[in-house]
Amino acid sequence: MRTTVISESSNGALHPVTAQLVGAASSLGGPITVICPGGVGSSDVSHISGVTKVISVEGACFETYDCLAWSTSLSPLVEGDLILSSSSAIGRELISSIAAAKGIPVVQDVISLKDGFSVTRTIYSGKAIEEVVISSPCAISLRANSFESAEEGGNAETTTIDVNQEVSVAVKQALARASERLDVSEAEIIISGGRGMGSPANFSHLYEVADVLGAAVGASRAAVDTWDEIPHSMQVGQTGKTVTPNLYIAVGISGAIQHLAGMRSSKFILAINKDPEAPIFGVADYGIVSTWEDALPVLKDHLAELLSN
Amino acid sequence: MGIAVLLKQVPDTTAKIGISGGRVDESSITKWSISPYDEYALENAIKLKESGYGDVVAITCGPARAAKCLTEAAAVGADRLIHILTESSLDSIQVQSLLSAAVKEAECDVVMCGKQAADTNSGSTGPGLASSLGFSCVGGVTGVSMDGGVASATRLGLSGLEEVEVGVPCVFTFDKGDSELRRPNVRGIMMAKKKPIDALTPEDLGVDESNSRVSITSHSSPPEKQPGQKFVGSESVPEVVNKLREEANVI
Ligand SMILES: Cc1cc2nc3c(=O)[nH]c(=O)nc-3n(C[C@H](O)[C@H](O)[C@H](O)COP(=O)(O)OP(=O)(O)OC[C@H]3O[C@@H](n4cnc5c(N)ncnc54)[C@H](O)[C@@H]3O)c2cc1C
Ligand SMILES: Nc1ncnc2c1ncn2[C@@H]1O[C@H](COP(=O)(O)O)[C@@H](O)[C@H]1O
Numbered sequence: 001m002r003t004t005v006i007s008e009s010s011n012g013a014l015h016p017v018t019a020q021l022v023g024a025a026s027s028l029g030g031p032i033t034v035i036c037p038g039g040v041g042s043s044d045v046s047h048i049s050g051v052t053k054v055i056s057v058e059g060a061c062f063e064t065y066d067c068l069a070w071s072t073s074l075s076p077l078v079e080g081d082l083i084l085s086s087s088s089a090i091g092r093e094l095i096s097s098i099a100a101a102k103g104i105p106v107v108q109d110v111i112s113l114k115d116g117f118s119v120t121r122t123i124y125s126g127k128a129i130e131e132v133v134i135s136s137p138c139a140i141s142l143r144a145n146s147f148e149s150a151e152e153g154g155n156a157e158t159t160t161i162d163v164n165q166e167v168s169v170a171v172k173q174a175l176a177r178a179s180e181r182l183d184v185s186e187a188e189i190i191i192s193g194g195r196g197m198g199s200p201a202n203f204s205h206l207y208e209v210a211d212v213l214g215a216a217v218g219a220s221r222a223a224v225d226t227w228d229e230i231p232h233s234m235q236v237g238q239t240g241k242t243v244t245p246n247l248y249i250a251v252g253i254s255g256a257i258q259h260l261a262g263m264r265s266s267k268f269i270l271a272i273n274k275d276p277e278a279p280i281f282g283v284a285d286y287g288i289v290s291t292w293e294d295a296l297p298v299l300k301d302h303l304a305e306l307l308s309n
Numbered sequence: 310m311g312i313a314v315l316l317k318q319v320p321d322t323t324a325k326i327g328i329s330g331g332r333v334d335e336s337s338i339t340k341w342s343i344s345p346y347d348e349y350a351l352e353n354a355i356k357l358k359e360s361g362y363g364d365v366v367a368i369t370c371g372p373a374r375a376a377k378c379l380t381e382a383a384a385v386g387a388d389r390l391i392h393i394l395t396e397s398s399l400d401s402i403q404v405q406s407l408l409s410a411a412v413k414e415a416e417c418d419v420v421m422c423g424k425q426a427a428d429t430n431s432g433s434t435g436p437g438l439a440s441s442l443g444f445s446c447v448g449g450v451t452g453v454s455m456d457g458g459v460a461s462a463t464r465l466g467l468s469g470l471e472e473v474e475v476g477v478p479c480v481f482t483f484d485k486g487d488s489e490l491r492r493p494n495v496r497g498i499m500m501a502k503k504k505p506i507d508a509l510t511p512e513d514l515g516v517d518e519s520n521s522r523v524s525i526t527s528h529s530s531p532p533e534k535q536p537g538q539k540f541v542g543s544e545s546v547p548e549v550v551n552k553l554r555e556e557a558n559v560i
Contacts, residue, residue, distance in 0.1 A: 096434075099402075099433075232451075239345050258322050306560070
């Protein structure tokens with residue numbers, strides 16, 4: 001049993017899901033090689049316990065994202081019975097492209113992984129759970145926050161490989177900068193607003209709570225579709241992002257099936273809605289029947305007080 | 310050259326999913342639709358055709374019921390319809406081999422598909438297909454236009470929303486964008502009913518559908534959630550905040 005992990009980065013630094021990928025690989029045993037595209041976070045990776053070898057792959061092609069150029073650079077370095085990546089947008093693309101190049105099957109967004117590659121994933125937007133057995137060798141992407149992180153304390157040898165891969169996708173212009181704020185797909189706590197927020201300006205109340213908690217702010221599709229100020233990148237749900245934070249706070253969101261599809265597997269759900277019959281209360285661990293106008297200021301103050309001591 | 314658009318038929322997002330005998334009971338699914346992101350791929354393929362690029366070839370791989378996707382695509386402007394008929398549950402390699410054979414047969418150098426299908430939510434097909442065809446790949450795009458042999462696409466990149474240029478041949482996987490999806494008119498619907506569908510089998514395309522390397526062992530319903538605790542009025546907020554720490558351990 002030999003595993004190659006493709007490390008995950010965000011904003012030029014190692015993403016914590018990488019330690020979860022190593023944790024999952026360790027549970028199966030055998031040597032673990034971690035490949036760092038663009039070299040991002042390679043020294044942090046070498047300190048993750050359980051890592052046998054780090055390959056830092058560097059080259060100009062990693063300055064922008066070109067799926068084919070990246071996967072062509074990485075594929076020759078990938079070996080073993082199992083390839084793991086995160087199920088982020090780039091993680092999924094890269095692992096699919098590498099798997100296709102190697103002629104091996106890929107299964108995405110797995111939430112549990114056992115020997116013999118018996119894996120679990122959700123299908124039909126969380127309406128059913130599927131268990132499959134995949135023959136070896138294969139490629140699997142893992143959902144964030146579903147596996148225990150490997151601890152710190154490793155000291156793996158790092159090899160640097162320079163690649164000179166031609167890029168075919170050229171970035172012509174930046175249309176809008178990525179928000180400085182945490183993205184919903186990376187956050188451990190998310191507070192999302194829906195049409196019930198009344199106006200995009202009122203999202204400032206969500207940002208205030210988010211700042212206290214170190215949370216990301218998300219939105220329902222109704223909010224994204226109604227207000228230009230709320231970008232699609234914030235949308236949670238069937239046609240937005242699937243998120244699995246430790247805490248998901250839904251404010252002024254009715255809880256349509258397509259919204260639930262993106263957030264129902266959050267570990268803990270708090271809903272604030274003025275309508276006691278809102279379907280969101282059906283999946284919420286704690287539900288507060290109140291307007292956000294009344295609830296959010298108290299929420300912010302009490303969280304700030306609790307977290308300051 | 311043509312524009313291939315890949316359409317997967319999935320249970321409508323509002324459909325209830327029944328399970329019996331450890332398997333999803335497909336007969337309980339009352340409504341099947343084109344996977345939502347694929348509709349954006351279709352819309353953009355038709356826009357590209359209208360700008361003079363080439364014909365739109367709609368391709369689906371699935372059982373007999375999936376032909377409906379193709380007729381719906383024809384009603385809004387798809388020129389050629391290809392149905393790869395299979396009842397088998399296929400792995401990613403098999404799906405990609407079938408689709409790439411069809412893309413080659415249809416002589417398309419632009420492929421448009423969804424970024425993920427709404428049933429398995431995988432997102433494997435576009436980038437996998439590109440890799441096996443040797444096409445470039447731009448994922449999660451919201452629009453594509455063509456000038457000469459060069460395409461411009463809008464996507465969410467490493468540092469935000471960006472415009473990229475890429476030469477053909479290329480695969481584009483679509484995210485939901487601002488494009489308004491067109492609805493068919495009566496004439497379109499009438500014409501589509503008469504449009505022939507080229508039916509192909511995996512055998513015709515040289516793919517063995519029997520040796521999937523992914524086998525389903527079971528389907529089950531997600532665990533029922535314990536009914537939550539409900540509180541009324543903002544005066545309950547302090548208690549809930551305490552519970553988030555003491556009981557739920559999440560802050
Ligand atoms: C194919 C398809 C894909 C879709 N994909 C998604 C998706 O990815 N994500 C998504 O979210 N939706 C998606 N939808 C849309 C979904 O069906 C709903 O329309 C949407 O989620 C509703 O958003 P909402 O809850 O914000 O708005 P509404 O349903 O209008 O709910 C607003 C809620 O706010 C409450 N409210 C009003 N005022 C206040 C107040 N002052 N204080 C507190 N509460 C208040 C109301 O009681 C109500 O429950 C999709 C739909 C389709 C057909
Ligand atoms: N069986 C299929 N028939 C036609 N298109 C498909 C099929 N499977 C996947 N696709 C296309 O590939 C996209 C991504 O699918 P997936 O990799 O299954 O998430 C879909 O949105 C479709 O555009």
